[in-house]
Amino acid sequence: MKTAARWMAIGLLVCSSLAMALDVGGAKAQGLVGEQPDGYLGVVKATPEAVSLAADINAKRREAYDAIAKKNGTTLDQVATLAGQKAIEKTPPGSYVKAPNGQWVKK
Amino acid sequence: MTDTATTPPTAPATHRWRRRLLLALLLLAALIAAAVTGSRWWLQQQGIQLQGLGWQDGGATVVQWQWRQQDCVAVEGRGLRIARWQPLTISLQQLKLRSCAPPGPRQLPTPPPAGLPPFTLRIASLQAPALPALTIAVTQQNERWQAQLQQGADKLALGYRRDSGQWQAQGTLAAARLAPQLLGYWQLQARGRWLPGQLQARVQADGKQLGYQGEARRGDARLLATLHNRQWQLDATLPQALPLAAGWLLQPRRALRASGDLDGVHSLQADLLASGPQGKLRLQLTPQDHSLQRGSGLLQLDGKNLHARIPLQWAKRQLTLAAGEARLPQGVRLSWPQAWQLPLSASGSSRLPFRLDYQQLQLASNDGTLLWGDGRWQWQGGLALSGRHAGLRLAGQWRGQLDPQGAHGAPLQLNVSKPQLTLAISLPVNSIDPRQPRLNASFAGHYQDWPLKGTLAAQQQGNGWQGSLAASSRLPFYSKGGALQLAANWRGSDGKWQLDGGSKLDIAEGIVGNVLLKPLSLQTASALLTDGNSAHGQLTLNSGGAVASRWTLPAASGTLQLDGERASAQLQLPAWRSKLQLTANRHGAGGSGSVQLDTPLTAAMSRGLGVTLQQGQVAGKLQWQWQKQWQLDGDVQLNDVALDWGGILANGGHGRLTLAARPDRLQLQSDGPLQLAQLDVGTLLQEVSLTLRSDLKDWQLGSVHAKLLGGSLQADSLHWPSSAFQPVTVQQLDLAAVAALQNDPQPTVQLTGRVGGTLPVQLLPSGIALQDGLLRNEGELTLRVPASAGVNAMAQSNRAVQLALDMLSELDVNDFQARLAMQQSGLLDARVTLKGVNPKQNRQPVVLNYSHSENVLELLRSLRIGDEISRRVLSRKQAAATRNPTPETSP
Numbered sequence A: 001m002k003t004a005a006r007w008m009a010i011g012l013l014v015c016s017s018l019a020m021a022l023d024v025g026g027a028k029a030q031g032l033v034g035e036q037p038d039g040y041l042g043v044v045k046a047t048p049e050a051v052s053l054a055a056d057i058n059a060k061r062r063e064a065y066d067a068i069a070k071k072n073g074t075t076l077d078q079v080a081t082l083a084g085q086k087a088i089e090k091t092p093p094g095s096y097v098k099a100p101n102g103q104w105v106k107k
Numbered sequence B: 001m002t003d004t005a006t007t008p009p010t011a012p013a014t015h016r017w018r019r020r021l022l023l024a025l026l027l028l029a030a031l032i033a034a035a036v037t038g039s040r041w042w043l044q045q046q047g048i049q050l051q052g053l054g055w056q057d058g059g060a061t062v063v064q065w066q067w068r069q070q071d072c073v074a075v076e077g078r079g080l081r082i083a084r085w086q087p088l089t090i091s092l093q094q095l096k097l098r099s100c101a102p103p104g105p106r107q108l109p110t111p112p113p114a115g116l117p118p119f120t121l122r123i124a125s126l127q128a129p130a131l132p133a134l135t136i137a138v139t140q141q142n143e144r145w146q147a148q149l150q151q152g153a154d155k156l157a158l159g160y161r162r163d164s165g166q167w168q169a170q171g172t173l174a175a176a177r178l179a180p181q182l183l184g185y186w187q188l189q190a191r192g193r194w195l196p197g198q199l200q201a202r203v204q205a206d207g208k209q210l211g212y213q214g215e216a217r218r219g220d221a222r223l224l225a226t227l228h229n230r231q232w233q234l235d236a237t238l239p240q241a242l243p244l245a246a247g248w249l250l251q252p253r254r255a256l257r258a259s260g261d262l263d264g265v266h267s268l269q270a271d272l273l274a275s276g277p278q279g280k281l282r283l284q285l286t287p288q289d290h291s292l293q294r295g296s297g298l299l300q301l302d303g304k305n306l307h308a309r310i311p312l313q314w315a316k317r318q319l320t321l322a323a324g325e326a327r328l329p330q331g332v333r334l335s336w337p338q339a340w341q342l343p344l345s346a347s348g349s350s351r352l353p354f355r356l357d358y359q360q361l362q363l364a365s366n367d368g369t370l371l372w373g374d375g376r377w378q379w380q381g382g383l384a385l386s387g388r389h390a391g392l393r394l395a396g397q398w399r400g401q402l403d404p405q406g407a408h409g410a411p412l413q414l415n416v417s418k419p420q421l422t423l424a425i426s427l428p429v430n431s432i433d434p435r436q437p438r439l440n441a442s443f444a445g446h447y448q449d450w451p452l453k454g455t456l457a458a459q460q461q462g463n464g465w466q467g468s469l470a471a472s473s474r475l476p477f478y479s480k481g482g483a484l485q486l487a488a489n490w491r492g493s494d495g496k497w498q499l500d501g502g503s504k505l506d507i508a509e510g511i512v513g514n515v516l517l518k519p520l521s522l523q524t525a526s527a528l529l530t531d532g533n534s535a536h537g538q539l540t541l542n543s544g545g546a547v548a549s550r551w552t553l554p555a556a557s558g559t560l561q562l563d564g565e566r567a568s569a570q571l572q573l574p575a576w577r578s579k580l581q582l583t584a585n586r587h588g589a590g591g592s593g594s595v596q597l598d599t600p601l602t603a604a605m606s607r608g609l610g611v612t613l614q615q616g617q618v619a620g621k622l623q624w625q626w627q628k629q630w631q632l633d634g635d636v637q638l639n640d641v642a643l644d645w646g647g648i649l650a651n652g653g654h655g656r657l658t659l660a661a662r663p664d665r666l667q668l669q670s671d672g673p674l675q676l677a678q679l680d681v682g683t684l685l686q687e688v689s690l691t692l693r694s695d696l697k698d699w700q701l702g703s704v705h706a707k708l709l710g711g712s713l714q715a716d717s718l719h720w721p722s723s724a725f726q727p728v729t730v731q732q733l734d735l736a737a738v739a740a741l742q743n744d745p746q747p748t749v750q751l752t753g754r755v756g757g758t759l760p761v762q763l764l765p766s767g768i769a770l771q772d773g774l775l776r777n778e779g780e781l782t783l784r785v786p787a788s789a790g791v792n793a794m795a796q797s798n799r800a801v802q803l804a805l806d807m808l809s810e811l812d813v814n815d816f817q818a819r820l821a822m823q824q825s826g827l828l829d830a831r832v833t834l835k836g837v838n839p840k841q842n843r844q845p846v847v848l849n850y851s852h853s854e855n856v857l858e859l860l861r862s863l864r865i866g867d868e869i870s871r872r873v874l875s876r877k878q879a880a881a882t883r884n885p886t887p888e889t890s891p
Helices: A002-020 A022-029 A048-072 A076-090 B011-045 B735-740 B789-797 B799-808 B856-863 B871-883
Strands: A033-035 A041-043 A096-098 A104-106 B048-056 B059-069 B072-085 B088-092 B094-097 B119-127 B134-141 B144-151 B154-161 B166-174 B182-195 B198-212 B219-228 B231-238 B253-261 B264-276 B279-287 B295-303 B306-315 B318-321 B324-328 B332-336 B340-343 B348-351 B354-358 B360-365 B369-373 B376-389 B392-403 B406-409 B412-418 B421-427 B438-447 B450-461 B464-474 B483-493 B496-499 B504-507 B510-512 B515-517 B520-524 B528-530 B535-543 B556-564 B566-573 B578-587 B590-600 B612-626 B630-644 B649-662 B665-670 B674-680 B684-694 B699-708 B711-720 B725-734 B750-752 B754-764 B767-777 B781-784 B810-822 B827-838 B844-855
Touching (some): A022 A033, A033 A048, A048 A076, B011 B048, B612 B649, B711 B754, B725 B735, B725 B767, B735 B750, B781 B827, B789 B799, B799 B810, B799 B844
Parallel strands (some): A033 A096, B088 B119
Antiparallel strands (some): A033 A041, A096 A104, B048 B059, B059 B072, B072 B088, B072 B094, B166 B182, B219 B231, B231 B253, B253 B264, B279 B295, B295 B306, B306 B318, B306 B324, B318 B340, B324 B332, B332 B354, B348 B369, B354 B360, B369 B376, B392 B406, B412 B421, B421 B438, B438 B450, B464 B483, B483 B496, B483 B504, B496 B528, B510 B515, B528 B535, B556 B566, B578 B590, B590 B612, B630 B649, B684 B699, B699 B711, B711 B725, B767 B810, B810 B827
């Protein structure tokens, strides 16, 4: 059940981050930010707006990951990694995601 | 009879008188008009023009007038007023005299006409060529003239008798009137005769206490000049050494004899000898004929860094300096490739090509021309600068005119360059007044990838300079933004300069890499003094902080104190309540200093970490050095540290770490044990204690000790990563505590007793392996399998199982051995031997050999032990997610 609850929370988190603000979607569409395997937004093309947006979103994601980790007795990084994989999966084609080799690629 | 005496005039007679009176008035008006018209016509014929005729306070006034000779305005006056007619008293606010003499031989000045009525003339400002503005008062009565000329405290009194032509003058003149740097004064005495076609004068000027600003010595000088009509003679004598600038002395002797006429110099005989710190200068002039019309001479410079032999000659009123060169102090070499020819006349011009060499710099003029006349001089032409200095390539040019009033012409253009530096400087010269120079230069270019643009203003203030600097640039390592603005007021002299308080450097927000750096400003809190090598002063720093996608650095502020070879800084981060103190001492090309950090640990610091810093205090003091290479040494004290990795909690952390960093290595070592009160990884470890030594690649733990499951865990040394199997000893593990991990109020198995042993572990980045681990009982163990529905069901399922459960339902174990091995994959092989008795079945001996294979990561996961708790779960979920991207609702 813990795993199920964790999954639900992660799923909600991913969905909520996608729906959190159109700014995120807009920034992804413009190629400014992209999803990373570590569960956080990365900056593809650095602009003040893109960095600020990523910092804001990532702070909120970390809070959520931390809550999930505490609730499920796992670590923050593990939850974040899991969420990262989910977020990359949900990234629409044409947006940037970070490949395992650290390079930004268009999905 | 009629009495005509009492008879009133008849009407015709009255009318006749009226007509006569009217006629007389008309005649008078016509005469006046004719006189005025005639006067104006006559004045115009004489070249005199009047403007603004009027009447004020009982006197006639003329606002402006001038006297033109042909097309030249010889005299121009303003504010003329005739205050009285008897005697005639005239005042003038300003009178300008200009030279309108046609080219050709100069004529003797004509004395004033005789028979003039008495008059007084006062001129508030008389301006004449080669003279400063003078105040003058002249009176004349009965052919006797008296004049007083004054400028400031300097006065000259003149007396002249028109009938006999005798005149005399006496006065004083401060040497500073000639040049502001000169000290002392001149006493003038003159007398002679001035009649039409005749002018004689004998002038004696005695210089008293002459000197130069900054020079302690004083000396006297005497000039004696005579004029006989057109011929003049000058004799200059130095009874004492005469101080010049920069420590030079003009040696006592009869220095100069010259003669000539109003149009130039006829003869010149001089023997001037000056000596100074750099050497000696001697000028010798020798006439070659009796008439002194021609001659030759030699100008010699001799000294350690001074040398020149410049032959010269004069003939036909022209002085010729042979082509040559002069070595001047500080390695300057002046050369002129062609002879300089200077007319010995009161006015003229001469082309003076020259070249100045200083180290690898050349300043040359090929078309420069010197012009002089009417007491004025002017140089005009072009200057070209080229060469290298201080590693810089310099190229400049200027064209214009130089005269005592300053420079005029196009802006001076100077290009400064060296590898990675290009700077174009433009300096307008028209606004430069040599008496109070003000420079306003603009520059543009780049240094490396730094664009540079700005203005520099400077003006002389006392013995120094002051001004302002406004410059803009952009920090090249910013991919966006990072505009840099400098606004400073500066002053200084003799290589000592200061930036005034309030001078400010602003760096705008910008991007470096993927980090957003907020605006930063650096401002001088007090004057910042520098001699080019070091600086003294205080600056304030305000930074808006930095933002990256994973972390944020809050706003910081502080002060930076520069004290010559030493500097210190204090920074505060109010949002984190952090304090940072930095010191630096310069030693030659290197330096040393300290870094002191004192900060609480807060969750806000953890945004970029996988761990959340809950509380604690970190205080560190590090010493740094930078000579041929840098090094950093110090220690960090941790107190009351609490942190979590999400579900893994640690608190009560204490310890001291020492750090030694060099360019090629870093050493982190505990100073004494590092302690954690509790580490909850699902199974609670308490009183964890260890020593640490690491270069951030290899981690060596020593004296590892922790309380675990009622017992303890210890290892003398653990090395990560290492392929060696390193023993970890566990003692007195309480089996009841192990059983309690089931977290079941009615556990299937009840255990008591304690076990211990050795677990050789292999610590690699890819995982942990165990080989030849052995656990033994430490005292008697008990094993109870209480009856329960589950156990009963198992017993009823199989007779053998029932028999085994009956034997194990209550077992007193006196010999327990568990041999353990685990692969990196987590697959654990356990071979367990239990020897004991069943107290409920007549203490029948029981020997149980039990082999078990279990993936320990799964086991640990089930016990919530270790970081690997959900790896399997996650991998399982990943596989599931690949098949079905929707979140699962079941484990």
